[in-house]
Amino acid sequence: MKFFDIPSPCYVLQEEKLKYNLEILNNVRQHSGAKILLALKGYAFWRRFELVREYLNGCCASGIYEALLAFEEFGGREIKKDICVFSPAYKDFEIQQLLGIATHIIFNSFAQWQKYKNKIEIKNKQLQSLGFTKIEVGLRLNPLYSEVQPPIYNPCIKGSRLGITPGEFEKGVKEFGLEGIEGLHFHTHCEQNSDALFRTLGHFEKYFSPYIPQMKWVNFGGGHHITRADYDIEKLIDILKDFKARYCNTDVFLEPGEAIGWQSGFLIGEVIDIVWNGMYIAILDVSASAHMPDCLEMPYRPNVKKISLIDKKEVFEEDKGVNKAKYAYRFGGHTCLAGDIIGDYSFDSELKIGDRILFEDMMHYSIVKNNTFNGMPLPGLGTIQEDKFILLKSFDYNNYKDRN
Numbered sequence: 001m002k003f004f005d006i007p008s009p010c011y012v013l014q015e016e017k018l019k020y021n022l023e024i025l026n027n028v029r030q031h032s033g034a035k036i037l038l039a040l041k042g043y044a045f046w047r048r049f050e051l052v053r054e055y056l057n058g059c060c061a062s063g064i065y066e067a068l069l070a071f072e073e074f075g076g077r078e079i080k081k082d083i084c085v086f087s088p089a090y091k092d093f094e095i096q097q098l099l100g101i102a103t104h105i106i107f108n109s110f111a112q113w114q115k116y117k118n119k120i121e122i123k124n125k126q127l128q129s130l131g132f133t134k135i136e137v138g139l140r141l142n143p144l145y146s147e148v149q150p151p152i153y154n155p156c157i158k159g160s161r162l163g164i165t166p167g168e169f170e171k172g173v174k175e176f177g178l179e180g181i182e183g184l185h186f187h188t189h190c191e192q193n194s195d196a197l198f199r200t201l202g203h204f205e206k207y208f209s210p211y212i213p214q215m216k217w218v219n220f221g222g223g224h225h226i227t228r229a230d231y232d233i234e235k236l237i238d239i240l241k242d243f244k245a246r247y248c249n250t251d252v253f254l255e256p257g258e259a260i261g262w263q264s265g266f267l268i269g270e271v272i273d274i275v276w277n278g279m280y281i282a283i284l285d286v287s288a289s290a291h292m293p294d295c296l297e298m299p300y301r302p303n304v305k306k307i308s309l310i311d312k313k314e315v316f317e318e319d320k321g322v323n324k325a326k327y328a329y330r331f332g333g334h335t336c337l338a339g340d341i342i343g344d345y346s347f348d349s350e351l352k353i354g355d356r357i358l359f360e361d362m363m364h365y366s367i368v369k370n371n372t373f374n375g376m377p378l379p380g381l382g383t384i385q386e387d388k389f390i391l392l393k394s395f396d397y398n399n400y401k402d403r404n
């Protein structure tokens with residue numbers, strides 16, 4: 001396989017790496033008894049869901065579109081897969097459509113639950129008369145504890161709209177009771193290890209433990225970085241087993257997104273020009289702002305390799321770090337945004353116009369968030385299967401025009 005044969009720009013899934021992640025997650029499922037859902041908000045590469053479906057229990061959706069994608073491409077209750085939906089607020093038409101496909105609906109307030117309770121009960125009678133499992137309803141809670149940095153990713157910051165606080169929960173229980181609620185949900189992690197889950201559970205249980213025994217399930221949300229090399233999987237399995245043992249074998253869900261796509265593919269781009277302004281700046285056909293928005297939001301600096309064609313041979317060189325090697329460059333996108341900067345890199349050999357740049361670990365929170373700012377073409381979507389590149393989808397002008 002030649003990297004120069006891949007059309008640039010293109011996101012490329014490396015299937016054996018995805019499989020590696022899925023095997024780790026499956027191992028957690030088997031040893032802990034927990035159910036693991038794919039959070040589509042982080043990874044929605046449905047063109048290769050065949051593999052994911054084999055290993056995971058279903059999908060976590062943020063609303064009707066993700067739920068529809070899960071239903072069409074992953075499968076729902078008909079093949080015993082879960083489609084578990086949480087949205088900070090649902091509109092009438094969304095609930096109406098979700099009733100046909102969701103297996104779990106999680107509300108962010110007692111008011112929303114009350115608004116749609118009747119509709120769900122009616123639907124459940126129909127489902128049960130047809131021999132299907134019913135829709136299970138849950139509430140998202142805010143345990144007032146999260147270690148996530150920066151604050152834009154922290155669902156427990158002061159004034160957060162995500163999850164019912166312990167005080168509001170007590171009030172809601174007094175007014176409406178919990179009959180019809182079968183699950184509790186919290187999501188307070190981002191790229192964290194199992195020690196953070198251990199500490200968080202202490203806070204969750206401090207406020208909500210009296211209610212757990214009456215629940216069928218508790219959903220521990222996403223943000224568990226289970227497939228990262230230094231993740232303590234044994235500790236996670238112990239935490240999950242211990243929780244289930246203490247609460248009469250309650251089902252536990254985890255809904256990671258990033259851990260599924262983690263280090264399972266790259267974004268390849270090309271050097272279009274190199275300019276000088278006190279430093280060499282390479283202008284690429286990939287953009288932080290349009291194609292890797294988390295580089296600016298998180299922010300983070302992706303790892304890169306440069307690929308040059310020398311005597312028809314592809315020669316790879318890893319970045320040596322900011323100003324570490326002889327040839328140093330700033331990489332930027334070709335949008336108008338002054339801050340469309342991917343990062344600073346350096347190499348032992350000179351960068352040339354036409355060289356390829358491979359941005360590692362670009363399968364999660366990239367494709368799901370990309371955009372056509374400045375009319376930027378969307379990168380293609382491809383996959384590498386047994387050392388063979390397959391182009392799955394390319395985009396054109398119409399994709400830009402349709403969005404405006």
Ligand SMILES: Cc1ncc(COP(=O)(O)O)c(C=O)c1O
Pocket residue numbers: 039041042060086187189190191221222223224255256257258259
């Ligand atoms: C409710 C909920 N579940 C799951 C996830 C997935 O998190 P991650 O991709 O970090 O595992 C998120 C991410 O924001 C979320 O908000």
